[in-house]
Amino acid sequence: MKSKWKAKGILFLFMVIISSILYFSWIPDPSLASESYLPLWLLDWSNFYFNLRTAVPFIVFGVLLELWFAVTLQSAKQKSKFYLWLRNSTIALALVCLAEGGQFFILNRHPDGMDVLFGVLGSQLGFLLYYILKKVIS
Numbered sequence: 001m002k003s004k005w006k007a008k009g010i011l012f013l014f015m016v017i018i019s020s021i022l023y024f025s026w027i028p029d030p031s032l033a034s035e036s037y038l039p040l041w042l043l044d045w046s047n048f049y050f051n052l053r054t055a056v057p058f059i060v061f062g063v064l065l066e067l068w069f070a071v072t073l074q075s076a077k078q079k080s081k082f083y084l085w086l087r088n089s090t091i092a093l094a095l096v097c098l099a100e101g102g103q104f105f106i107l108n109r110h111p112d113g114m115d116v117l118f119g120v121l122g123s124q125l126g127f128l129l130y131y132i133l134k135k136v137i138s
Contacts, residue, residue, distance in 0.1 A: 007071045014064045018095065021057050025099035028108050054115045055122030058096070062088060062126020063133075085127060092123030 024032070031047055032038060046053040065088055096119030103109040 003071060007068070010064060010068045010071055014061075014068055017057055017060050017064060021061065021095065022099055022102070024057075026102050026106055026109070028106055030109055051112070051114045051118045054096070055118040055125070058092060058119045058122030059126040059129065061092065061095070062123035062128075063130045064126075065091060065123070066127055066130040081131075085124070088123055088127045089120060092120050096120060 027034065032043055035043070066084070069084075069087075093116070096116050099119070100111040100115055103111045
């Protein structure tokens with residue numbers, strides 16, 4: 001029963017991070033100036049490190065993705081790390097392509113290949129972080 005609630009909590013966080021990735025990818029103003037609730041230091045940072053800001057939520061995405069699979073799929077323990085890495089990469093690539101592809105239909109936005117690269121690299125860093133934390137905690 002505890003595992004079921006844990007999986008639901010992780011899935012909720014997973015959906016929140018996916019929603020935020022899509023939301024910030026699809027707002028009309030790429031400078032995020034319309035997002036008045038964000039602190040000024042964060043807006044300045046995100047506009048200075050334009051592509052890097054794509055990687056940050058994907059780090060969380062990568063950690064949550066591996067955590068969700070670890071909680072829900074017991075068979076993942078028998079899979080090779082390469083298979084898990086490939087699965088993570090494919091899912092992250094699909095999400096970042098969806099986010100970037102949606103920008104074709106938004107005025108003042110355009111897809112960026114570097115955002116795709118940074119999104120996938122961010123998820124890989126999250127994947128790596130998950131396994132480092134798993135080693136440290138257990």
